[in-house]
Amino acid sequence: MTDAHTTGPFIAAIDQGTTSSRCIVFDKDGRIVSVDQKEHEQIFPKPGWVEHNATEIWENVQEVVAGAIVKAGITAADVKAIGITNQRETTLLWDKNTGEPVHNAIVWQDTRTDALCKELGRNVGQDRFRRETGLPLASYFSGPKVRWLLDNVEGLRERAERGDILFGTMDSWVIWNLTGGADGGVHVTDVTNASRTLLMNLHEMTWDQRILQSMEIPAAVLPEIRSSAEVYGLAKDGVLAGVPVASALGDQQAALFGQTCFSEGEAKSTYGTGTFMLMNTGETPVNSYNGLLTTVGYRIGDQKPVYALEGSIAVTGSLVQWMRDQMGLIKSAAEIETLASSVEDNGGAYFVPAFSGLFAPYWRSDARGVIAGLTRYVTKAHIARAVLEATAWQTREITDAMTKDSGVELAALKVDGGMTSNNLLMQTLADFLDAPVVRPMVAETTCLGAAYAAGLAVGFWPDTDALRANWRRAAEWTPRMDADTREREYKSWLKAVERSMGWLDDNTAEE
Numbered sequence: 001m002t003d004a005h006t007t008g009p010f011i012a013a014i015d016q017g018t019t020s021s022r023c024i025v026f027d028k029d030g031r032i033v034s035v036d037q038k039e040h041e042q043i044f045p046k047p048g049w050v051e052h053n054a055t056e057i058w059e060n061v062q063e064v065v066a067g068a069i070v071k072a073g074i075t076a077a078d079v080k081a082i083g084i085t086n087q088r089e090t091t092l093l094w095d096k097n098t099g100e101p102v103h104n105a106i107v108w109q110d111t112r113t114d115a116l117c118k119e120l121g122r123n124v125g126q127d128r129f130r131r132e133t134g135l136p137l138a139s140y141f142s143g144p145k146v147r148w149l150l151d152n153v154e155g156l157r158e159r160a161e162r163g164d165i166l167f168g169t170m171d172s173w174v175i176w177n178l179t180g181g182a183d184g185g186v187h188v189t190d191v192t193n194a195s196r197t198l199l200m201n202l203h204e205m206t207w208d209q210r211i212l213q214s215m216e217i218p219a220a221v222l223p224e225i226r227s228s229a230e231v232y233g234l235a236k237d238g239v240l241a242g243v244p245v246a247s248a249l250g251d252q253q254a255a256l257f258g259q260t261c262f263s264e265g266e267a268k269s270t271y272g273t274g275t276f277m278l279m280n281t282g283e284t285p286v287n288s289y290n291g292l293l294t295t296v297g298y299r300i301g302d303q304k305p306v307y308a309l310e311g312s313i314a315v316t317g318s319l320v321q322w323m324r325d326q327m328g329l330i331k332s333a334a335e336i337e338t339l340a341s342s343v344e345d346n347g348g349a350y351f352v353p354a355f356s357g358l359f360a361p362y363w364r365s366d367a368r369g370v371i372a373g374l375t376r377y378v379t380k381a382h383i384a385r386a387v388l389e390a391t392a393w394q395t396r397e398i399t400d401a402m403t404k405d406s407g408v409e410l411a412a413l414k415v416d417g418g419m420t421s422n423n424l425l426m427q428t429l430a431d432f433l434d435a436p437v438v439r440p441m442v443a444e445t446t447c448l449g450a451a452y453a454a455g456l457a458v459g460f461w462p463d464t465d466a467l468r469a470n471w472r473r474a475a476e477w478t479p480r481m482d483a484d485t486r487e488r489e490y491k492s493w494l495k496a497v498e499r500s501m502g503w504l505d506d507n508t509a510e511e
């Protein structure tokens, strides 16, 4: 698969995502040499619950790494470093002696800890979590999921207190297994992943002892917090045995890195299962007063950490999957564009996909999905259009909040992720934001960011300027919608959002 223009050495990046795991081999120009990818099962045991089988995930990771290396026609000797990126917040506890997970991983979208979060809010106070961790107290983050497992898996708390149990997000799980598992694997996480747990002090970059106590989480289960770009250890077995494992970043931070948003005020938005916009805010954390998260963007070795403001949207690409798998209205994700393009507009329908409550900027766990504005006129094509518009309106709400919090007006939005192959969606986005939308040549920015960080750690690239030189624009969409239409439509969207809130009450609580 390597062509005449690509000569080694290379960097391999592993992206352990929500729906699939993939491995991509990159050359020095940041070009893709080979890709392998495998989906894993989405497990929905109850309404609002989402789990993954971590053993299946680790098997898939090994398979895609082998696949990508074979497709590239290279060996471990050609690979200078391995970078890791991952779905964030998804929580796993495993036995350090056997390597066996004690339960399925609880996925970031899972809402089972809503009641626990409300209780913690009453007892400890919302403000303390915001102040120390940069995050609102919500079921999205890892800490409450760890607590739920300790409370609900029989005998687990005792085993954890004895020091037999390890906690990790998917970065920790992959790195621990890659570096030897029960036979000497390193138990680490990076600052970006740790900043999504509700357990890390954002200012100190250490686990917050008071929060651990109030969450009743024993420190013995926690990984060591390291930077995003340094050598954690060497791969022990498999096709990449002996290669340094040299970066870890949560997937959205990796995309920020891959889009080379290294200067304050630069932002990107990634359109996958969910959508996540991050803006680099430099070396000081910026507090949000408009429903955004304050998070770590990246930290290169012993340099100062770089912070980011984030707008997280839980359901975007997964709504398209739902239209395909649960509703059967389309056969493939790409077909939504054809269906939505067969009509001029949404026919008056607005789809608020609050399947896991509403994330930014509302953080309302009592919201559930609604389609508002239905009449006999509405067809499945109008619904398809409303599905795409939901992603664009939710982005608009986030960019409005970003501008208020940071004072930065977005000149253009850098986008990436699976949904950006949808031209109608990208045009709608430019129309609703009233700003240009640009997509880079390498749309796989998540893996690219992990590869860049790993490459910096081992001296494959000298500095971030060398990485910037690799960024090239592939496509751009400019706004075409008139201001009156945009503002009228936005008002209708906001009215629909209001209708989704407060659905869960004592009468309808999920349990």
Ligand SMILES: Nc1ncnc2c1ncn2[C@@H]1O[C@H](COP(=O)(O)OP(=O)(O)O)[C@@H](O)[C@H]1O
Residues within 6 Å of the ligand: 017, 018, 019, 020, 271, 272, 273, 274, 316, 317, 318, 319, 320, 321, 333, 334, 335, 336, 337, 417, 418, 419, 421, 422
């Ligand atoms: N042409 C398309 N139009 C709309 N959505 C799409 C299209 N192609 C893929 N998607 C959606 O994008 C998501 C996959 O993107 P990807 O970046 O691989 O996601 P993730 O990394 O979250 O697994 C899926 O949810 C899928 O429904």
Ligand SMILES: O=P(O)(O)OC[C@H](O)CO
Residues within 6 Å of the ligand: 016, 017, 018, 019, 086, 087, 088, 089, 108, 250, 251, 252, 272, 273, 274
């Ligand atoms: O795996 P993705 O691309 O859906 O990303 C998931 C996010 O990291 C959740 O916070």
